[in-house]
Amino acid sequence: MQSQKGSPVAQMNTADVVPAQVSSYDQPINAYDEAFKENRQPRPHWEHLLKSVRALGDEEMLNKQRRAQRILREDGATYNLTSDPLTPSVWSLDLIPNVIHHQEWQAIEKGLVQRSTLFDLILKDLYGPQELLKNGIIPSEIIFSHPGFLRQCHEVFVPGPHQLLLHAVDMVRDNTGQFQIIGDRTQAPSGAGYSLENRTVVSRVIPSIFRDSQVHRLSHFFQTLKGMLSKLASGWTDTPRIVLLSPGAMSSTYFEQAYLANYLGFPLVQGSDLTVRNGAVWMKSLNGLARVDVILRRVEDAYCDQAELRTDSYLGVPGLLEVARAGNVAIANPLGSGILEAPALLKFLPAISQFLTSETLALPSVATWWCGDSEDLNYVLANINQLIIKPAIRRHNSNSVYGHTLTDEAKANTIEMIKKQPHLYVAQSYVPGSMSPIWREGKLQARPSLLRAFTVADDDSFAVMPGGLSRVGDTSKESIVSNLSESQSKDTWVLSNQPEVPKSFVADTLLQDEALQTNLPSRVVENLFWMGRYAERAEISMRLLRTLFKQMNGIDPLPEDSLRILLETVSTQTECLPGFIDADAALLANPDEELVAIITDATRPGSIKANLHAMLSCGEQVKEMLSADTRIIINELRDHIHDLDRAYINGLPPAPEESLDSLVTSLLALSGLNHESMLRGLDWTFQEIGRRTERALQTAKLLRSSLTKPLPGAQQKQILESVLLSVEALISFRRRYRNRSRVAYGLDLLMIDGSNPRSLLYQVEQLRKYMKELPRNDVPTAGLSPENRLIIKSLNDIQLADLEALSQVDESSQTRLALEQLMTQLLEQLEQFTALISDKYFDHTERPQPLIKNNWEANL
């Protein structure tokens, strides 16, 4: 056993070592150490890395670690357990990779291929002849009582030699250094994308160490995955459309799904983006329905089809299973494959392997007991201190119990719980896992680690990702990191004994058609459309509030009439009603509380924060469409929102007009970026249509609420200037009209000046242009389409407006009645326009309802 004293790093090269690093790397007794031998010398394959890390020094390592986190944040790499768009948990990565020698890896690889091959055979048997059950190799009740065994999937096979197409294996080393497998993921394994992201970041942050280490590359694995998926549909097409089916932005691994979809070049879709028609699966795109041949899914088995599986699912595609049954779509992994995750199976694997292949398993599974067996039950109850108790049926909320951590009372309760329904529990012997060094607080520290390895079906065998996702526990305390959320991750380096020759790949046979441009799911486009609208809403409200604050805190006190108009304008503009509409004197005298709410109350629809939240949520939904720079700005925006919360914690801050500046700037940067770096595809067009329509609506609303009510000369001027200021037109106005501050001049600039990018005319002219670019997926009709007619009508209404007449005050009502009427008419036309666009291009299918309320009980 290793001694507790001394430092491995120190022994390596005493002279260079920073003392802080030394004492901290306490190696726990009774665990294998990945990096150091028992005499605390580094293992040879770690030497280069450790030496290089040391050479970088404290400060540089800290910088690099920070840089890595920054890149992750900019890439949008998150692991979300909450759905709050403001506080995503950034994926956590330790810079020091886990290094595995290639010779050792070869043995692991063989063991993994053998395991995947075996699991594939088990899957085929369970949904086919069931020889394993008939011959008692697996006690049949384990399978029959497991909700993951989907009888509906009986004999529904994907084409090709394999049923299990993707497999993830969690393993730890025991204290002798032997890897033991503690669990499998066989439905929709996650983690491969995070591995790729880890590799990308690490190789960017420590490029020379990476280059010199001759690390096996990951790309081959993903190419194999892509090739395998496209072959699945070879029975009916040479150019398959492959989609990645995601549970949506609420999914904790949504980043990974978006990342993989982009990397592999597949559209990222959700259940409601797909539909089953005429016995096939289709994607609802702007151009109508596009046939889908292969689905790489991240949605769990039972949630995939409301018609035959869980009717209460929000994530599925009704009718999907039947399409798979008829052989008209291939799903990877096939539905029903979750049964292989049953932990009780581990106990029977050696016997299963003998029965199906006459082979002995090269990589052992951790010793496992199934409490449904009376001998096993007795053993488990007697030895609970050394065991981990796991539910036989894995659920989202099910946790493992570590026997050695239990108090006497908790132990008694656990035993009672097991005795009550023994067949629902499995026990595994506790293997704390090997220790791996992480960089923390300027020093190397030992942490228990776990490796998730990945395999993918490849011709007649399986290909293994060289490396995988290493995870380390948060404390050095002995406990296995089983949950993605509570751990830090690491890149895993499998060292090559020779420089790796990049492989050349067969030409991509996947659809390279207009696919990614025009075959976007309509949901994506709808989110972009709304993202544009919310951004515009937030921006205009903020500008208006900024102006209001300036006027309120100006040198001259604001007359009550004017204040009322400005405050009412804020309320109508944000639609935070009633707000200041018909406010009494008390409210007018103390508007602060309401103003704070309009800015920071996210629960109030129309508030600045609510609009920003809505915008960020839309962005999250279409994460895969956003450029790297966009993500940077979105992160800044999130930071600014947090700043805003801090600034407003005790009500209005001292200089409220400045508090919104950085947010406005970020929003401007966002729209600028869209202009400068987004390809002019349909996604761009729809985002622009959203923006332009919203800006036109907001401007019309602003003119109506601020200028309808006439005021005496100086006051009218002040209001007009406020409006001009809030739409950034005051300087142009002064330059053009000097001191002649007439409402008609203001309307000229804000309504019909085609050179002002904030004028009404400009917005509607742009809309007219974009309309020509939209796909015409309807039956050609004679004349203009209704949405085009609305735009041209609005264009004419604006251009033909008699500005002098508009600025006249109506005798009887004492308002600018003509202005109010025109703006109201424009608002109606534009609202109708967005409704038509959304009806025509976006999907409005309601959720399916079950024919008969069927108590589909997943939880037996």
Place this chain on the structure above:
Amino acid sequence: MRYRVRHITEYSYGAPVSLCYNMAHLLPRDTRNQRCLNHKIQINPPPVYQNEGQDYFGNQTFYFSIQEAHKKLVIDVTSDFEITPLDALQWQAKSSLTCGELRAMLNAPNTPDLHMAKEYLLDSPQIRRSQALKDYAQATFTDDQPLLSAALAFTHKIFTEFKFDPDTTTVATPLEQVLEQRSGVCQDFAHLAIGCLRSVGIPARYMSGYLETLPPPGQEKLVGADASHAWFAVFVPELGWVEFDPTNDIMPSDQHIVTAWGRDYADVTPLQGVIFEGGGSQQLAVSVDVQRR
């Protein structure tokens, strides 16, 4: 005996349904004494996609999907059968297997049939074992009782102690309530018997089908008066699955026509699936005719 069965299912919706996907268990299967000679299925409006198949339990399935708006869905199935009588009572004389012996065999299964029979010993979507169910059945299925006569006695027990009353239960009524109120319909009695049998360690499965009803002497049979029927079967190692009908206190011979079997009703629901839009107030009308030929 030859039969012709006509089974018409009619759904009426309050508002038009634009799209539906359905899995039907309405086509008959073959059994050891039943042969389906032919069947015809007609659906209105006509499905754009349909497919016949077999499910996990070997039942015939019919899958269809309709893509045109409809306020009414009609599924009209006609099938012809030939059924040979079973001398079920004679088995009782021959089979001496006791409940205790069966339990011991299931505890240490050594044949494929025994391994596979365990599926019907466990909880299923609509049937859970419980102490109350066990208490109700325990005395009938003691270790020394011959299994078949015990099952027959239990069938008689349900028949005499429960009242047939269609107004007291729905498809979703839990077994505990049925046991409590001592009333229900054939489906409840079948579920109850299965739950009891599983609770005392005997594999039982759900049988779904039709029963020929005969009009009172001198009267003519009414059209559509027959109904879907449900009963249960018990696993007996040397005989296979033996059926019992607690609603009528008999062992089915040649008047029971089988459409499907499974762990419970949920496995063989006549029509399941989803509809899009419309729906609203759904109404279901079913008519069944069983005619001798």
